[in-house]
Amino acid sequence: MLLMESYMCYCSVRLGVIIVSVLTIIRELAHSITLFALGVKVFEPIIDLFEHDAEYKDRKWVRKYISWCENDPELVTALIHLVSYAHVSVALLSIYGAIKLRKWFILPLAFGELTYFINITFLHIVLMIMLKKLINLGLLIILTLLGCFYILFVGYNACTCVAMFQIIGLVKSDRYRELYGDDPFQPLAMRSTRPKDFEQPLHVLRMHDMQDTNVDEEKRLSKLGLWPRRQPPVVSVLPVQAAYPQPPLKWWQQQALATGDDLQPDPAVYRNWHTKELLNGVGGDVQRKSELNRRYAENQMHRWY
Template sequence: MLFMESYLCYCSVRLGVLIVAGLSITQSLALSILLFVRGIHIFDGLIDLLENDSQYKSTFIIRKFINGIHDSPDNILICLQVMCYSHIVIAILGIVGAIKLRKWLLLPLAVVEFIYFLNITISHIVLMIVLKKQINLGLLIILTLVGSFYCLFAGYNCITCVAMFQIITLVKSNKYRQLYGEDPFDPIPLRRSHGSNNGVQQLRMLGTPEDTDIDEQKRLAKLGLWPPRQPQIISVIPMQTPAVNLKWWQLQAMDKDDKLQDSAVYRNWQRDELLRGVGGDAERKNAINRRYADLQLYQWH
């Protein structure tokens, strides 16, 4: 089952992967340029914020991060630059995989986007916990909402890459090729019949459920072609109902509203008494007459 069939505003998943890769390249280039300009000092504000927090300043991971920046800033800078350009290379491979339909070239991009989603989510949670003691409530709510939407968008981009991997697996399968042809960019709307002469493939429409499998039914249902619709016949001549000659006892049986007042049988008996007592025969005969009258009217209509 596919994770998604469209990306954002009804874009294709293939276009969505190209957008995700483009955003990844832009972010990596921006971070690389910022590291070239300011170096390791871009973390000064974050370090001051963590150092002044009593809850996280003694945490092992936080202390290791701060000590690593102070002790070996050059190694941290080189590692970040390598990560940026590796992300760019992986994004380019993802673009090639989406264009050429090579699913294994998309897998590294999906993994990197998933790691980025986890990092950005954990960083957002920790940062909001730290900032709640230093900023007012209104600004904290705004930052929480904006950061949460960005985390959801990062996860959505990761799912887009996984969905494209699933789509490529689907269109490369033998069953898909038998139904829609060898070219996934130009699928044929008809099924091929391999029993023709001289190797010429004969196309035939899918008409009945017996010669249609479930995948083809789903595809035709999206196009509004399944189930096959019969042309609607609209009569322009007013329908004339012929007069039906019914007996008086049949007309009386069809009268459901006034039968309790007009019928002599029901005059002195209740309905439950008729079903149990002497009037039961009259009640059953009346039901038979009613069904007969309804059947006669249905046959004429």
Template structure:
């Protein structure tokens, strides 16, 4: 599995390696110029911090390093310059390897980036331990956060170089060449061939619901060749019962019953009192017609539900 598929801001891993190499060349040229101009005096501030710190001034490694800087400044400068030039050469090899897809030319840059990551992390931890007794808390927090992010960035650059080695190994593999062609910069898209066979064997596979190769589906989706599956449409429309055809006298009974309920004249009368009054006969007929119409409607709805 690849360590990463893209660099910062969705750049490709190949472009990420080129950016890391260019950045490393710029940093090493700057350090080389500083060593030429200031010499070993550039370490005077760090040496003062180490000698005045009670925790590190008696360390055997620290005492040997300070003694080497004071007694052999020329050897220190030669060693540092060699490291800078070696790092620049590895960066150039990484650029050439990323452009021409030679995986073994990326390994030196990955090794130097790993060593640089370890060195910058150890130096940051030691420096923060020494500075915590000499600066205020706010500045210490800011320096810790900035240094931590830079250490993470250095480690990220190292992982980018390793991921480029994995990518080149993948595109140079026989299986990749069999599926996508010999040219990794112009891969052959997977298409269905209709009886014609090219010089490069293509994969006769079409995106169907039975496919389980998730990586292949992602690759086809990026190329726009993965067919969009149409979702199954299930009708959820409720069953609508047709209206019951009523006789005119049944519909009139229902309308009169609604008018009777909403009438402003008869609102103070009870239902039973109206049926016993002078209009009782007509009201009784309307009530019978209304009950008959409601029974017809209920029976029709019940039969329709049984049918469905």
């Protein structure tokens, strides 16, 4: 996983490494020129802070540093110049490595920036602890914020060098070359890794043929805007129902529709009589009632429905 894909949200990581290298060269040359002009006197304000601080003046590493500056100023100067020019050298190597995509030329600058980040963080913490007793709170807050922003910037530059190391390793990999070619500055279009023997022509749909039901190809063409939307056929599995179903019959309607044909009248009542004679009132109570109900139902049917 890459640490970053761009430098300062605008530049490429490759350009970011070049910018970091240029800033490093300027910083180290400024340190060297200042040391040439002032010598070890440039460290006198820091030495005075340590000498007058009750918490740090008796520390072993503090006494060793102060005695070293006072007893061997030439050695301290020569060592600082050596470190500065070594840092400048690795910055120049990083510029060459970023231009020619040589990842091992960038790694020394990443190590140097990481070391500088650790040193400047430790020095900033110690100085803020000592200065809190000498300056007011407002100035202390301003110096703390400025120091924190500078420390974050140095750490960001170190991460940029590490990200460029990762990117160069990525573009030099066999997998990347197989997909995009050997030139990372002019990558090729992605090529298929399948053998040519297994490549088959794409199935071409007949645009208005409802029998062609290749769903995968339809999805692919619909994403490209080449396949028209069509409504799927709807198959009803429910029985057909009337648009306006008839309401259930009431009890008096059922009674009016009951003709009494299913009733078996007593044969002794009408064995010697004709049906019409029975309807006229000669012993045919059942037949007469059924006939009246049927006539009433036929006359009133249009009112119910």
